[in-house]
Amino acid sequence: MRVAIVKYNAGNIRSVAYALNRLGIEPEISDDPEVLRSVDKVIFPGVGEASTAMRYLKKDGLDKLIPSLQQPVLGICLGLQLMCAHSEENNTDCLNIFPVQVKKFPSQDQIKVPQIGWNTIHELKSPLFKGLSENAFMYFVHSYYAEQNPYAIATTDYIFPYTSAIHKDNFYAVQFHAEKSGEVGSQIIENFIRL
Amino acid sequence: MLTKRIIPCLDVKDGKTVKGVNFENLRDAGDPVELGALYSQQGADELVFLDITATLEKRGTLVELVRKVAANINIPFTIGGGISSIEDVSACLNAGADKVSINSSAVKNPALIDSLAREFGSQCIVVAIDTRNNQGIDLVHTHGGTKATAIQTIPWAIEVQERGAGEILLTSMDHDGTKAGFANVLTSSISHRLQIPIIASGGAGNMQHFVDVFTQGAADAALAASIFHFKEIEIPTLKHWLADQGVSVRTN
Numbered sequence: 001m002r003v004a005i006v007k008y009n010a011g012n013i014r015s016v017a018y019a020l021n022r023l024g025i026e027p028e029i030s031d032d033p034e035v036l037r038s039v040d041k042v043i044f045p046g047v048g049e050a051s052t053a054m055r056y057l058k059k060d061g062l063d064k065l066i067p068s069l070q071q072p073v074l075g076i077c078l079g080l081q082l083m084c085a086h087s088e089e090n091n092t093d094c095l096n097i098f099p100v101q102v103k104k105f106p107s108q109d110q111i112k113v114p115q116i117g118w119n120t121i122h123e124l125k126s127p128l129f130k131g132l133s134e135n136a137f138m139y140f141v142h143s144y145y146a147e148q149n150p151y152a153i154a155t156t157d158y159i160f161p162y163t164s165a166i167h168k169d170n171f172y173a174v175q176f177h178a179e180k181s182g183e184v185g186s187q188i189i190e191n192f193i194r195l
Numbered sequence: 196m197l198t199k200r201i202i203p204c205l206d207v208k209d210g211k212t213v214k215g216v217n218f219e220n221l222r223d224a225g226d227p228v229e230l231g232a233l234y235s236q237q238g239a240d241e242l243v244f245l246d247i248t249a250t251l252e253k254r255g256t257l258v259e260l261v262r263k264v265a266a267n268i269n270i271p272f273t274i275g276g277g278i279s280s281i282e283d284v285s286a287c288l289n290a291g292a293d294k295v296s297i298n299s300s301a302v303k304n305p306a307l308i309d310s311l312a313r314e315f316g317s318q319c320i321v322v323a324i325d326t327r328n329n330q331g332i333d334l335v336h337t338h339g340g341t342k343a344t345a346i347q348t349i350p351w352a353i354e355v356q357e358r359g360a361g362e363i364l365l366t367s368m369d370h371d372g373t374k375a376g377f378a379n380v381l382t383s384s385i386s387h388r389l390q391i392p393i394i395a396s397g398g399a400g401n402m403q404h405f406v407d408v409f410t411q412g413a414a415d416a417a418l419a420a421s422i423f424h425f426k427e428i429e430i431p432t433l434k435h436w437l438a439d440q441g442v443s444v445r446t447n
Contacts, residue, residue: 011288011315011316011319012293014265014288014289014290014291015265015291015293018265018266018291019269021266022266022269047316047318047319048315048316049316107390110387110413112390112391112392112415113390114317114318114361114391114392115197116318116361116362116392116415117197117198117199117200117240117392117415117416118197118198118200118240118445119196119197119198120196137198137445139270139271140197141318142318157196158197177271179269180269180270180271180293181269181270182235182269182270183269185269186269
């Protein structure tokens with residue numbers, strides 16, 4: 001089993017690599033199209049700001065490569081947002097794998113933005129969540145969210161319900177940090193590896 | 196629903212946990228990684244490792260600790276202690292830290308918060324504020340709470356948010372070590388003025404104190420050290436009790 005992590009300026013590459021190590025996998029951290037096309041699974045991590053991340057991806061041609069990948073791809077956190085069509089974060093056009101808009105959580109009294117901490121996922125419908133129960137807790141850190149859409153495989157409530165995981169063809173993405181969500185998060189990564 | 200977080204804090208010196216630790220089921224009670232892993236299994240929501248080593252090789256020991264924690268623990272953790280530059284933060288994040296905490300260095304050079312937030316994103320920048328009340332005025336203290344500054348706590352909290360901090364770790368020196376409860380009034384007045392989450396610290400002595408800091412204090416997270424290390428309160432018991440009191444916590 002060869003697993004690659006897309007190498008760009010994402011902040012959580014190391015954490016994802018350690019999560020894979022704990023499953024006995026030594027990932028290849030790479031921006032080489034040959035490597036990314038040939039491995040069995042690709043993980044597209046992400047922490048940071050959307051327009052800066054897109055700039056890095058374009059510089060290396062990864063903005064064209066990622067949507068063309070054929071094997072299972074898992075986006076994490078900002079990775080999910082970048083796989084959508086457009087983000088309100090600095091009005092950024094993204095990879096458009098999912099025709100979904102990414103919006104900013106509204107400012108409201110007594111509601112903190114970013115959402116930081118453990119929240120639940122429900123309406124689970126994907127082999128990605130095999131072995132998980134409804135309302136499993138995941139670790140989230142984000143100010144922007146994917147609005148509810150037909151590709152949803154998990155929903156989370158913060159201010160209102162939003163889509164916290166999506167799936168289309170060979171592309172999967174989760175808004176939460178599966179790599180930092182304890183044993184349950186580790187189970188999701190293992191499920192992805194076994195797809 | 197987003198839950199309130201319980202965060203054990205581990206003080207580390209020369210790679211070992213320093214505050215007395217009272218766990219007979221650990222092979223090495225001084226090993227911060229093993230203790231952190233135990234807290235994680237018990238349901239801690241995050242961990243904070245505070246390196247209080249004062250040596251020239253500081254960054255090396257800090258980064259080594261980060262690497263060990265990141266390799267072995269699958270919940271988020273913050274590393275703090277003497278971090279004062281983009282290079283320090285970069286080294287910690289590259290080794291696998293999720294967040295870094297800065298304190299005295301931010302007071303000395305507030306623009307550091309801006310540059311760190313720009314470089315790495317607000318989500319990984321925690322600004323720790325040590326506060327003590329001096330004749331009715333809450334003042335920011337540095338160097339482990341020993342040195343008073345002329346900076347008032349609430350305006351400073353607002354400033355660090357504006358400069359790009361992602362969270363504030365607020366430690367009341369008046370309450371720290373007293374086991375008489377958190378500084379709920381101050382925590383609440385900061386939490387209500389700010390959009391970013393507040394981690395309250397200092398004063399935890401019993402389980403009701405945690406309920407109070409989440410309700411009266413409007414804290415988003417509560418941090419404690421010795422009550423966990425000495426098993427005066429165990430995390431699973433605390434979390435179930437909080438849930439029974441109507442505080443939303445992660446229990447699975």
